[in-house]
Amino acid sequence: MKSRTASPFHFALLLIALLLLSACEPPPTASPLPAQPTATQAKPPVNWEYKGVSLAGYWHDSYAQPNAYDTVDYLAETGATHVAVIVTWYQQDMQATQIFPRYEQETATDESLQTLIAYIHSKGMGVMLKPHLESRQGWLGNPQNIWRGVINPSDHAQWFLSYTQFILHYAQLAQQQGVELYTIGTEMASMTLSPEDQARWAALAAQVRAAYSGKLLYAGHEYEVMGGHYEKDGILFDFAPLPATFWQPFDYAGTTVYYSIQKYEQNSNPAPGADYLLTNWQTETLPALARWQAGHGKPVLFAEIGYRSIDYAALNPYNVSGANRPDLTQNYNPTAQAQAYQAALQVLSHTPWLAGAFWWQFIPSAAHARECGQDVNPALEPEQSYTPCGKEAAQTLSQWYGGGNPSPPPAYAPTLPDLLDLPLLTEENLPRRWRAQTTGSLSFDLDAASLHLLTDLPCGDGRYAQLDYLFSATQNWSEYRSLNITARAAPNQHGELTVALLEADGTEWLSSHWLTGGEDWQTFSIALRAGADQSADPWEHPTEFVVAPWFQSDSTAPPYQLDLTQIAGIRIKALAVNADCAALPQLETWIGAMSLSKEEVQPAQVAHLPVIETFNYPSQEALYQNWQILKSEEARANAVLDTNEGNPALWLLTEMPCEEPRYLTFVRRFPQPQDFSPYQTLSLRLRGDGENEAPWGAEFSLLLWDASGASEEIWQSSGWLDRKQGWSALEIRLRGSGQGNPFQHRNDFVIPTWEASQDNTLNLSQISAIGFRFNTTAESCAQFPSWEGWVDDFILK
Numbered sequence: 001m002k003s004r005t006a007s008p009f010h011f012a013l014l015l016i017a018l019l020l021l022s023a024c025e026p027p028p029t030a031s032p033l034p035a036q037p038t039a040t041q042a043k044p045p046v047n048w049e050y051k052g053v054s055l056a057g058y059w060h061d062s063y064a065q066p067n068a069y070d071t072v073d074y075l076a077e078t079g080a081t082h083v084a085v086i087v088t089w090y091q092q093d094m095q096a097t098q099i100f101p102r103y104e105q106e107t108a109t110d111e112s113l114q115t116l117i118a119y120i121h122s123k124g125m126g127v128m129l130k131p132h133l134e135s136r137q138g139w140l141g142n143p144q145n146i147w148r149g150v151i152n153p154s155d156h157a158q159w160f161l162s163y164t165q166f167i168l169h170y171a172q173l174a175q176q177q178g179v180e181l182y183t184i185g186t187e188m189a190s191m192t193l194s195p196e197d198q199a200r201w202a203a204l205a206a207q208v209r210a211a212y213s214g215k216l217l218y219a220g221h222e223y224e225v226m227g228g229h230y231e232k233d234g235i236l237f238d239f240a241p242l243p244a245t246f247w248q249p250f251d252y253a254g255t256t257v258y259y260s261i262q263k264y265e266q267n268s269n270p271a272p273g274a275d276y277l278l279t280n281w282q283t284e285t286l287p288a289l290a291r292w293q294a295g296h297g298k299p300v301l302f303a304e305i306g307y308r309s310i311d312y313a314a315l316n317p318y319n320v321s322g323a324n325r326p327d328l329t330q331n332y333n334p335t336a337q338a339q340a341y342q343a344a345l346q347v348l349s350h351t352p353w354l355a356g357a358f359w360w361q362f363i364p365s366a367a368h369a370r371e372c373g374q375d376v377n378p379a380l381e382p383e384q385s386y387t388p389c390g391k392e393a394a395q396t397l398s399q400w401y402g403g404g405n406p407s408p409p410p411a412y413a414p415t416l417p418d419l420l421d422l423p424l425l426t427e428e429n430l431p432r433r434w435r436a437q438t439t440g441s442l443s444f445d446l447d448a449a450s451l452h453l454l455t456d457l458p459c460g461d462g463r464y465a466q467l468d469y470l471f472s473a474t475q476n477w478s479e480y481r482s483l484n485i486t487a488r489a490a491p492n493q494h495g496e497l498t499v500a501l502l503e504a505d506g507t508e509w510l511s512s513h514w515l516t517g518g519e520d521w522q523t524f525s526i527a528l529r530a531g532a533d534q535s536a537d538p539w540e541h542p543t544e545f546v547v548a549p550w551f552q553s554d555s556t557a558p559p560y561q562l563d564l565t566q567i568a569g570i571r572i573k574a575l576a577v578n579a580d581c582a583a584l585p586q587l588e589t590w591i592g593a594m595s596l597s598k599e600e601v602q603p604a605q606v607a608h609l610p611v612i613e614t615f616n617y618p619s620q621e622a623l624y625q626n627w628q629i630l631k632s633e634e635a636r637a638n639a640v641l642d643t644n645e646g647n648p649a650l651w652l653l654t655e656m657p658c659e660e661p662r663y664l665t666f667v668r669r670f671p672q673p674q675d676f677s678p679y680q681t682l683s684l685r686l687r688g689d690g691e692n693e694a695p696w697g698a699e700f701s702l703l704l705w706d707a708s709g710a711s712e713e714i715w716q717s718s719g720w721l722d723r724k725q726g727w728s729a730l731e732i733r734l735r736g737s738g739q740g741n742p743f744q745h746r747n748d749f750v751i752p753t754w755e756a757s758q759d760n761t762l763n764l765s766q767i768s769a770i771g772f773r774f775n776t777t778a779e780s781c782a783q784f785p786s787w788e789g790w791v792d793d794f795i796l797k
Helices: 008-024 064-076 110-122 156-176 194-210 222-226 274-296 334-348 392-401 416-420 620-626
Strands: 050-056 082-091 126-135 181-186 215-220 229-233 237-240 252-257 301-306 354-362 435-438 442-446 450-456 464-475 483-490 495-505 510-518 522-526 567-575 586-597 609-612 627-631 636-642 651-653 663-673 681-688 697-706 713-722 727-733 768-775 786-796
Touching: 050 064, 050 126, 064 110, 064 354, 082 181, 082 354, 110 126, 110 156, 126 156, 156 194, 181 194, 222 229, 222 237, 222 252, 222 274, 237 301, 237 442, 252 435, 274 334, 334 392, 354 522, 392 510, 416 510, 435 713, 450 464, 450 567, 483 495, 483 510, 495 522, 495 586, 510 522, 567 586, 620 627, 620 636, 620 768, 627 636, 651 663, 663 697, 681 697, 681 713, 768 786
Parallel strands: 050 082, 050 354, 082 126, 126 181, 181 215, 215 252, 252 301, 301 354
Antiparallel strands: 229 237, 435 464, 442 450, 450 586, 464 567, 483 522, 483 586, 495 510, 495 567, 609 786, 627 663, 636 651, 651 786, 663 768, 681 727, 681 786, 697 713, 697 768
16 A cells, blocks of 8 residues: 655644644643742742751750750741651661660650650641661671661561551650651661562551551652662662552651752862752752652652751762761861752742751750850861751741741850749740659649649559759859758648759769648758768758669779769659558649758758658668568578569568477668657558468568667567458558557557566657568468568658
């Protein structure tokens, strides 16, 4: 068949048809590329939904420092609408499957996070909570080769189980605090490679959705967005872009943005202009990101973007230290950082598919390491961090965010009146001065120029609530001789009040007091004397600070000395004893005033102690220094500190022969007679082993030694302790007015008839020892030769 040649008329018809067809087609799904502005055409502010900044603290108390709140104020002044708050957990090495917090060092406490989030909200800004994972050890033990993006756990399924616990913990916290955005992962490139792992991320997103109602994202690395090849020290990974289906469970497709915008071969200027950098954005990076976004259709959120204040800031900005290329300089260069900010903000402000960006990073402890830039002296030491705080870049950011002209937060160093005169506190600066920790719930506020604490403490694990004031710089109190504090508890309540000084080396010095409820204020004066080794019970030193017994663990170490020139903080701790937790679940306390004085305070002569024993010993050796075991020759006994339930208790296992004599007594003798006369009752907790259904138990007797006469007299209260009864509270009246069968005086101390032949009276001002005795009846000893029990919390009331 012969072919035909089209005529001009045919071409005209074809052109008209094509034009009509194109008019009927639906619009393209790909997002259009933005217009091509120049840096001189800036039209701030940006119109993002999330004008974000990142706040990254890498120490357990970073978010509790006053500087953290000053930094939040600074961020609000930039015009930021949202703050990303970073919290970090760890795995031991790159192959580990278990993830854990390090609250004692790097991981921010939940309490500090909650308080900081509330403060950010109070400033009118939203929050993106962004948990990070780090490895404590790199590949092959190399500490310099640690990046979460190339971890390779030995068991991926097991790793995800642990990671899920980590992420759900903060999802629940985010829900409780009304957090607007939550990130379930950041740069976990090696854990998104396989279809199996991608399915696990979808399952995790579903679990988070069940616990958290805000917006959700995953922050992918460049390798997860564009693909790439990682090779270092023999570690090899080939990454392909994540499939579009990966992003479907999320509200936003998140990514971290550290693309190299400067081409050294084109421009070797250490601080190239914004117009040049903007061109590279437009010709390479932005089109690639637009194609990625068009592939999945989700709005994009830059979870991190940033540049260091260093020469060649826009060249390889992912380098966190040193020069951005080994052969180039690394001088402090805030102009290079500011130009990179200007170019990025200019081009990204015209990007319709971009929901916002979070600039990396601001540091909450601005007083340390000159992180905010206010003390930078390039002639002395280069300051090369990512933070724009106090630099030209912050002014650029503020211009685009529509903020003011923020001034860098100061390096906060409180003066003594600032700390100790509580009337100077206000509701606004209260949370930035004091850090709260508790095992239950704790609210604190100002009440008539006093610090008001309301605690709700669960029965069980070490019930406490405390407030810490940590100085930004150590204080010198050497010219003072005493610290005075006034306090009171709510009517019909009582508890322990501990005042502690924190030294710069971590030593904690305590002075403890019994706080009785009522309207009257109690005043405590505590000497600031630098004494010798004082590994002692702080209850026996109410007028001076001593090292907590658990601190002096090495008897060969030099004795502690209180260094008044290195006071790093002060702590107030309220404690309710377990014996009262059911009847008194709350403890309400007021701190009225604190002051330093140059007047000497003489050590108190210990007269009476409201807390007799809590078994909070650091070791078995320390326990046996205070308690003696008196037993018949054939009897056997083990006394062990038991902390399985959190609250320390004394666990006892006894085995006694059926033949007489058969006795077993545990005794604590006081260094000098104690005065119990101000108190009415002695309470304690005890329980049996809870194993046998038969109604066999054991006799339990609580003993007091009265040293008022020529020889000590034993006063006794006895009862039957059922094995299956569980923990029970015992209240014994300190009446002591006769003798008789102790079983007929279960809640009273008497002298047994076989111990005294005349009518005696218990002298409460001369108590020389306390003890308890266990026994089984002769009839049951063959069937039940052993008896197991627990005792704790001897409290005078």
